[in-house]
Amino acid sequence: MxxxxxxxxxxxxxxxxxxxxxxxxxxxxxxxxxxxxxxxxxxxxxxxxxxxxxxxxxxxxxxxxxxxxxxxxxxxxxxxxxxxxxxxxxxxxxxxxxxxxxxYEDVEARPLNLEPNSVVYIENGAFMDKEATVVRVLRKKVEVIIESIGYSLTAYIDKSRVSLVKKPKR
CATH class of the missing domain: 3.30.70.940 (NusG, N-terminal domain)
Structure with missing residues (x-):
């Protein structure tokens, strides 16, 4: 059970x-x-x-x-x-x-706000353990550019597979 x-x-x-x-x-x-x-x-x-x-x-x-x-x-x-x-x-x-x-005490929980130019970490899938830059945010997926492999590849990755590394500079 x-x-x-x-x-x-x-x-x-x-x-x-x-x-x-x-x-x-x-x-x-x-x-x-x-x-x-x-x-x-x-x-x-x-x-x-x-x-x-x-x-x-x-x-x-x-x-x-x-x-x-x-x-x-x-x-x-x-x-x-x-x-x-x-x-x-x-x-x-x-x-x-x-x-x-x-x-820890006095912890703050904030929703993950993905926005263009944010840097994300890909947690699983073919590009696992790579960082990528968000191009645009769709309803359930995020379009990212993965540059760390010597090429600029664009992939559509489920939002649940990425975590925010850093927000874009304003």
Missing amino acids: NSTRKWYAVYTKPRWEKKVYRILQEKGVESYCPLNKVRRKWSDRYKIVEEPLFKSYVFVKCSESEKTPVRMVNGVVNFVYWLGKPATIGEKEIETIRKFLDE
Whole structure:
């Protein structure tokens, strides 16, 4: 049974991340709400508080048959979709987030904004481990130029296969 269970992201009502996480835990659903330790100033003191790292997101590990009960949890809006299906998150990514938050405080999570002239790192495929320059961003793919092999090759690569190295200079 456990082998058919995958990690998914669910979208929650605003500021419901911790409540949804607690309800999922009470229902026995394996879930994860990454919490960021942030130093906040009150009028008379500073205090370390835990805030969700990803606003309006909680991760759940469930099978196909468990998706409907997860959707019905109070505060869950829906699963996060990618390419028309609920987006799956790798076990490795969940572990990386856990380790990162164990080591660092006051972490900032920002969406990956690909734009022309950004430099990206190709994570898998024929040009794995190469850097490329973004020519243009399409809906689900990014057009890049790969120059590191002595030629200028243009390729259309799925956005999920690249990570941002540096943004273009303004």
